[in-house]
Amino acid sequence: MSRISSEPAQYPIRERLHWFELPRRDFLKLCGGGLLVCLSGSPLRAQEAGGHFGEHELPKEIGAWIHIGPDGAVTVFTGKVEVGQNIRTSLAQLVAEELRVGFNTITMVMGDTDLTPWDMGTFGSRSTPTMGPILRNMASAARQVLTETAAQRWNTDPSRLSAGDGRITNPATGESLGYGEITRGEKLTRTVSGDPPLTPAAEWKVAGTAVPKVNGRAFVTGKHRFPSDISRPGMLFGKIVRPAGFHGTLVSADTSQAEKMPGVQVVRDADLLGVVAPGSWTAEQAAGAVHAHWNVPPQISNAELFSYLPAHPENAGRDDSDAQGSLAAVEKTLAGSEVKLQQQYTIAYIAHAPLEPRAAVAEWNGNQLTVWTGTQRPFGVRDELAEAFRIPATQVRVIMPDMGSGYGGKHTGECAIEAARLAKAAGKPVKLIWTREEEFTWAYFRPAGLIRIRSGAERDGKLTAWEHLNYNSGPSGIDIPYDVSAKLVEFRPTQYPLRQGSYRGLAATANHFARESHIDELAHAVGMDPLQFRLRNLSNDRLRVVFQTAAERFGWGKSKPAAGVGYGIAGGTEKGGYVATCAEVEVDPAGKIRLRRIVQAWECGAIVNPDGLRNQVMGAAIQGLGGALFESIQFKDGRILNPHFAEYRVPRFSDMPEVEVILVNRKDLPSAGAGETGIVGVAPAISNAIYSATAKRLRDMPMAPGAMLGV
Amino acid sequence: MARFLLDVNGAKLPVEAPGDEPLLWVLRNRLDLMGTKYGCGEGQCGACTVFLDGQPARSCQVTVAAAAGSKIITIEGLDQNGVLTPVQQAFVDEGAFQCGYCTSGMILSATALLREHPRPTQQQIIDAMDGNVCRCGTYPRIVAAIRRASQRMATEGSSHVQD
Numbered sequence: 001m002s003r004i005s006s007e008p009a010q011y012p013i014r015e016r017l018h019w020f021e022l023p024r025r026d027f028l029k030l031c032g033g034g035l036l037v038c039l040s041g042s043p044l045r046a047q048e049a050g051g052h053f054g055e056h057e058l059p060k061e062i063g064a065w066i067h068i069g070p071d072g073a074v075t076v077f078t079g080k081v082e083v084g085q086n087i088r089t090s091l092a093q094l095v096a097e098e099l100r101v102g103f104n105t106i107t108m109v110m111g112d113t114d115l116t117p118w119d120m121g122t123f124g125s126r127s128t129p130t131m132g133p134i135l136r137n138m139a140s141a142a143r144q145v146l147t148e149t150a151a152q153r154w155n156t157d158p159s160r161l162s163a164g165d166g167r168i169t170n171p172a173t174g175e176s177l178g179y180g181e182i183t184r185g186e187k188l189t190r191t192v193s194g195d196p197p198l199t200p201a202a203e204w205k206v207a208g209t210a211v212p213k214v215n216g217r218a219f220v221t222g223k224h225r226f227p228s229d230i231s232r233p234g235m236l237f238g239k240i241v242r243p244a245g246f247h248g249t250l251v252s253a254d255t256s257q258a259e260k261m262p263g264v265q266v267v268r269d270a271d272l273l274g275v276v277a278p279g280s281w282t283a284e285q286a287a288g289a290v291h292a293h294w295n296v297p298p299q300i301s302n303a304e305l306f307s308y309l310p311a312h313p314e315n316a317g318r319d320d321s322d323a324q325g326s327l328a329a330v331e332k333t334l335a336g337s338e339v340k341l342q343q344q345y346t347i348a349y350i351a352h353a354p355l356e357p358r359a360a361v362a363e364w365n366g367n368q369l370t371v372w373t374g375t376q377r378p379f380g381v382r383d384e385l386a387e388a389f390r391i392p393a394t395q396v397r398v399i400m401p402d403m404g405s406g407y408g409g410k411h412t413g414e415c416a417i418e419a420a421r422l423a424k425a426a427g428k429p430v431k432l433i434w435t436r437e438e439e440f441t442w443a444y445f446r447p448a449g450l451i452r453i454r455s456g457a458e459r460d461g462k463l464t465a466w467e468h469l470n471y472n473s474g475p476s477g478i479d480i481p482y483d484v485s486a487k488l489v490e491f492r493p494t495q496y497p498l499r500q501g502s503y504r505g506l507a508a509t510a511n512h513f514a515r516e517s518h519i520d521e522l523a524h525a526v527g528m529d530p531l532q533f534r535l536r537n538l539s540n541d542r543l544r545v546v547f548q549t550a551a552e553r554f555g556w557g558k559s560k561p562a563a564g565v566g567y568g569i570a571g572g573t574e575k576g577g578y579v580a581t582c583a584e585v586e587v588d589p590a591g592k593i594r595l596r597r598i599v600q601a602w603e604c605g606a607i608v609n610p611d612g613l614r615n616q617v618m619g620a621a622i623q624g625l626g627g628a629l630f631e632s633i634q635f636k637d638g639r640i641l642n643p644h645f646a647e648y649r650v651p652r653f654s655d656m657p658e659v660e661v662i663l664v665n666r667k668d669l670p671s672a673g674a675g676e677t678g679i680v681g682v683a684p685a686i687s688n689a690i691y692s693a694t695a696k697r698l699r700d701m702p703m704a705p706g707a708m709l710g711v
Numbered sequence: 712m713a714r715f716l717l718d719v720n721g722a723k724l725p726v727e728a729p730g731d732e733p734l735l736w737v738l739r740n741r742l743d744l745m746g747t748k749y750g751c752g753e754g755q756c757g758a759c760t761v762f763l764d765g766q767p768a769r770s771c772q773v774t775v776a777a778a779a780g781s782k783i784i785t786i787e788g789l790d791q792n793g794v795l796t797p798v799q800q801a802f803v804d805e806g807a808f809q810c811g812y813c814t815s816g817m818i819l820s821a822t823a824l825l826r827e828h829p830r831p832t833q834q835q836i837i838d839a840m841d842g843n844v845c846r847c848g849t850y851p852r853i854v855a856a857i858r859r860a861s862q863r864m865a866t867e868g869s870s871h872v873q874d
Contacts (some may be wrong), residue, residue, distance in 0.1 A: 612806075
């Protein structure tokens with residue numbers, strides 16, 4: 001399988017991923033009495049090892065553990081984390097379903113490297129399709145163990161017993177035991193393997209329902225503790241003195257003024273320049289009082305970006321192409337096609353801007369390091385810390401309280417490392433919260449990209465040839481879902497000026513913007529309705545269904561109510577999700593654009609929680625409209641020019657269109673993840689609607705910086 | 712460092728802090744009221760919204776010296792004896808959050824809006840809430856929660872909002 005079609009789950013990180021073999025810890029000691037179920041030799045290992053993760057050794061025991069205490073309380077241990085995608089709730093639903101217990105008996109322990117099994121990280125829409133089945137398997141196996149234990153107790157055959165509401169019952173005798181009673185408080189450990197029977201989605205009673213977010217009340221009362229809310233006894237507050245630009249080197253630093261401030265300690269440790277203080281305000285002022293001179297090399301600006309990218313291949317002179325298809329076939333078919341098009345599309349760098357910036361509290365106890373931090377990869381951050389301090393990973397514990405979102409932007413541990421370095425120097429626990437400006441500058445960005453497409457079609461609407469070249473933004477979602485005999489799709493890595501990494505949906509947004517805009521152009525070129533043109537060339541049934549569902553609800557084909565109003569449609573599939581988006585825009589004579597309505601149809605197999613799913617798909621569409629219309633990182637000479645919300649515009653209430661989400665529930669299909677792909681249809685649907693309204697084609701994201709069409 | 716007596720959620724609390732320290736950091740770091748969030752420190756995102764004498768204010772933009780003498784209400788001061796206010800309850804009922812980091816500020820801003828306009832128009836909601844960012848994009852549900860709370864308050868004839 002080529003890299004293109006393997007749906008990479010995160011942007012490839014250049015550096016080696018580290019893996020430390022850990023001694024197995026005695027979880028029963030921690031849990032007390034009861035039943036602990038572990039899963040081994042899981043067939044899911046093959047899934048986990050799919051794509052380009054195959055190169056990394058996976059742990060001997062993967063997934064999760066389930067513990068059932070003497071009181072019947074169920075504790076589930078998973079390395080996945082909750083970042084707002086509602087996985088804490090939906091995974092618990094799956095466990096409740098297979099274990100046959102009430103939803104409220106379950107406690108999820110997540111993302112704590114000392115308490116949960118190793119996990120690669122929470123990204124790539126993988127928690128539902130990979131962790132979901134692991135937990136279902138374990139819960140089903142636990143139910144089997146409990147049933148067998150009860151059968152032994154009653155000297156009967158397990159097949160005569162039934163499980164429900166946290167109890168095993170013998171219908172013949174009326175005998176009944178709670179799960180906690182079955183273990184009699186003893187410590188039981190069972191390792192199970194194989195594929196225990198799973199409850200089909202059509203029979204789900206807890207899974208598949210709109211269970212509210214488990215700790216919703218804690219959020220509306222301010223009681224939930226996010227990573228930035230963690231406090232430790234004797235804790236100091238840190239602040240980093242940042243270089244004046246990227247790749248800056250310190251020439252000199254006058255720290256005398258800062259050192260005179262009460263309780264302030266200046267920390268200089270190799271490349272790190274920072275301060276710690278008893279209060280965060282004092283720390284901020286002390287950092288500002290450090291007068292540092294930096295040597296920052298000249299660097300390119302966003303004005304030169306799109307000529308720079310194609311001119312600077314990552315490996316000049318080396319053929320590292322991962323092209324899928326044949327250039328010769330495309331050239332030949334194009335030459336014979338009745339309609340030919342060639343266009344170029346660009347996508348600006350954008351920022352994740354999670355409302356909770358990077359935050360960490362680090363505490364050393366001798367050689368043992370504990371860090372509370374917001375990250376999508378607690379085990380990855382643990383390994384980064386271990387490597388940074390040259391200590392075994394067993395001496396590092398990373399705890400990830402449910403955090404203020406990430407969108408792919410919190411894979412790395414730079415803030416955790418900085419906090420730990422400051423804490424080590426200070427000899428006390430240190431909290432470090434990045435400022436908004438730091439988050440906008442020193443995190444990483446969604447890669448900018450340039451995409452060139454050439455296409456051919458017949459006058460009757462048949463797509464004949466397709467060439468799609470993506471420079472830098474990435475391979476995710478690059479392959480065309482339409483039927484075309486001659487194609488070439490290729491991701492061309494380039495050198496790039498800003499630190500870049502994962503983002504919700506990865507490059508699927510860029511690739512769908514280019515492809516679905518171009519398909520629209522091609523439809524107009526052959527004189528066909530854009531929806532009909534798509535369906536004419538689409539044999540993928542799941543994608544057809546979402547297109548038709550969205551179009552029907554939107555009222556596709558209706559006449560436009562007024563001049564300056566336009567309708568657009570776009571869609572695609574990635575990471576097991578299928579999406580189609582319709583957009584209605586209004587452009588006034590001055591060029592001011594207003595997005596009036598979005599209708600989005602979504603299908604990702606069997607729905608685990610329709611309420612949480614609807615929230616994700618709607619949120620993805622709304623987040624997507626920012627990148628579509630106005631989000632753009634401006635940079636020059638190693639500096640970000642708009643590192644504040646006042647200058648970097650994110651979607652707000654006043655940008656809200658009417659949003660309708662239609663969920664297609666396929667109980668006959670495995671559940672796929674839903675956090676990302678809902679974002680991909682928005683930009684091209686808007687672009688196509690703008691064309692419909694104005695006959696102007698916008699091929700650059702963002703399309704309307706300052707709410708005005710850039711035409 | 713200076714001494715201040717703050718009136719927070721109905722309690723008189725002594726604190727010692729630099730007079731120019733933002734109220735946000737005093738609440739969070741000196742009074743352990745962590746429900747008020749840092750989002751930008753520039754008054755641009757609304758995550759740190761509190762009430763000062765009944766008016767919504769960005770606590771990152773108010774010094775502790777300026778806040779002393781005002782009645783301060785934070786997210787922790789809304790529910791009474793475990794009973795959520797109509798706005799808090801409406802956020803739960805509508806599932807009007809994802810990561811929940813903006814929720815405190817949203818609830819304070821929405822509470823202030825409903826006190827001024829018990830039956831707000833769409834435009835009044837947008838005008839009152841536009842300074843609060845939800846990066847997860849749950850805006851439509853937040854609007855629905857505000858409408859739900861408005862209806863409930865009209866039915867019950869009480870705003871459940873204190874100064």
